Amino acid sequence: MEFWPEFLANSWGREFVAGGFGGIAGVIAGYPLDTLRIRQQHSSGKGSSSSAFQILRRLVSTDGPCALYRGMAAPLASVTFQNAIAFQTYAILSRAVDRSATSDNPPSYTGVALGGIGTGAIQSLLLSPVELVKIRLQLQTKTNQSNSHKGPLDVTRSILRTEGWRGIYRGLSITVLRDAPAHGVYFWTYEYIREQLHPGCRKNGHEKFRTMLLAGGLAGVASWICCYPLDVIKTRIQGQTDSRYCGIVDCFRRSVREEGYNVLWRGLGTAVARAFIVNGAIFTAYETALRCIFSSDDAGIQTETVL
Template identity: 25%
Template sequence: MAPFKKEKTLHSLIAGSTAGAIEAFVTYPTEFVKTRSQLQGGPKEGPIAIIKNTLRTKGVAGLYSGCSALVVGNAAKAGVRFVSYDHFKGMLADPEGKLSAPRSLVAGLGAGMMEAIFAVTPSETIKTKMIDDAKRPNPQYRGLIHGTAAIVRQEGIRGVYRGLFPVMMRQGANSAVRFTTYSTLKQFVQGAARPGQTLPTVVTFGIGGVAGLVTVYSTMPFDVIKTRMQGIEARTQYRNSFHCGYRIFTEEGILRFWTGTTPRLTRLVLSGGIVFTVYENIIRVIGGREEP
């Protein structure tokens, strides 16, 4: 396994944040459909029906309800993720600068925990509440700033940190699985290529897409619990994340934990390709790597 080159912290932050913001905006309609699917407690409305009904009642703008919260949060999340991952893998690498798959898994887990606390939970709670609110006849939130202020005023700072535990579990698993899959596949492909050869963009996109595919199926239950805990009515329905998971399992069945898989799969496959491709290209342009 070849030694990795360490990213400069500032460059890693810039590249990661830019990649995260671009990915969030491009893929947001899939996130909207996934969230709406997971908020349903009764008969399930399919992804196509959600899109048609939203376009009919709210127009194209309806598919972007809560988008600003996710774009800002995703930029922060990706910045924190790449900086944290680079920091952890630097700590865990052996004296020769090599990082084994198990250590890459631990580094990804640590990065996921950091992004869950500092970026993901607040942004996704606000995003989920805005999507949930948008389907009401008379929505109360008038955008990101107004919505955030209203949530904090009504529920306090805890209101934007609802679902922290499942978010930490999901993000930890997300990053652990995604980074390990991406790093392993990238090193395998680079090992088969000529030494020092830069991988084509299409190959980087494909590797990132596969990493996203593996991530989706292994972390969906955490994502469904997270979404339910962040809904507007969550305070009156669930005592905590474990109670939420128990009610979903006993009242709706185990398959409900994979509700929204198709739109999330679409998003994360695109996300993996977009984020890693944009990140690698920005790092290449600004020369953000140091030798270990």
Template identity: 30%
Template sequence: MSSDFWAGYISGAAGILIGNPLDVIKVRLQAGGSPNELSSSPSSLSPARNDKFQVATSFARGAAAPILGYGALNALLFVAYNRSLKVLDPSISDPTNLDQVSLAKIWLAGATGGMASWVVSSPTELIKCRAQLSRDRNISSWSIAKEIVQTSGLRGLYFGGLITSFRDSVGFGFYFWSYELCKRNILSSHEGAGHQEALKVLICGGIAGIATWTSIFPLDVLKTRLQAQPLHTIAIEQASEIQPLVRQSSSSSTRSPLSSLEIARQAYRAEGLQVFFRGLGTCNIRAFIVNAIQWAVYEWLMKELSKH
């Protein structure tokens, strides 16, 4: 495996270990106070509007899927990003030194990497959201994945995949773009000791995380609400190839899932524009911490692995 694969995998797993508690809060804020489509399902899924998180261990809920999945996602992301950037600019020799590379090319390579990571991010996000929104404290990521496959088949793991891929493509484009922009404005004008450079990498990584999530947060709210719909509606959507969102005339137990556009309309009518930014403050705190650490770990590992 290449250096960027392992550096991406390890840095991604490290970020999830640190950021999962705040991610639980973010997802519950996004899903809370929503319409009926987020009501409980056979897996006891619920936004738990008045949940006080009951015990400290609830903050670890949904961590298993991201730790395994996000490590692979981050590895795939960085490999696809570096390879795409190399195609766009063959003169690149050091992926950690891109001072002479166009920021437009960096954004495009980041968007390509985000799109490539969809194959991992879509099922990981679906399982994580459902675990974090469940009132069952004993539920595991594995049991949720197994229930989805049993109910909807393997395709069920990619429910909400379209909005996830769009979110990742746009978000990771800004992720790499903002990180490089910050590095050029901070690192180029102030050169110092190793610990000072490490501090600047942490700051740039944190700023990149905030810029990324601010740019895509409304999309993430819609993705969370879309993926939180009951499992039987996912099965209906998978069974209907031509018109998956056509309303059924029978009871609510057989109704089709709502689309992203329908969820957006309902959320706006019920709660106004602010619903698309609920949880952004918590998300940005988490984004700064997680991405500061991820970038620091990634840059350090790339330098260490390149020596060998």
């Protein structure tokens, strides 16, 4: 019973728990839009550029509203740990890069960007298998019952049986290429915009909820725009079940040759809308949880002092 108080008394423990709350908020807020994005990206052929609204209407009419949340158990089950590790890793790396950073002096913007790049590369090891399972479930339809899976565990067992452990990490390289620079842009944009909207908040942490929402939302939008073509390629590689693509370069060449360069930006509008909602929720939940933990620690310290 003494583990949690001691864990939360450590700054790493606080970042871990607060990051978990942020991740849960992000998944719940943006999962339906993520399903639409995946379906837009994976559709192939010249006449397959359906709008998000058309896909939404068709999906709900054939599979029902619950289809928008298909596969959510996989990221939701792991997102607490994944996001907690991401925020904790970012806190450690950004301060390790910038030795002048202290508890009262936040890391420089260079430290923030480099810490974000390292965080993106490290978390890809966990994120890649989770997104593979999620994408396979999101692309299922009721009209294709022959290859349908009951849930994340069923998908995982099927991949291991047919493709082995190597299949579980299909798309790892493109995930690293996407996430490393995207996380650098992500954290840098958040820290920069929150400071511009509320000067001094990086040190005192007194920004308002609308500052967290706006800075987090814009950080998400910026990170998605800079890496979106890579995300389209990743979706196609991880969504294939017939080894259609031989690798990243082959997937890029074939997609562009068959569907034009516009395919690399297919679903961007849906992704940007989702990114603003999700990341606004993530940073708001993260900062709020962090403050609650700090305030509870301060209250505990005061109580012990009085006693």
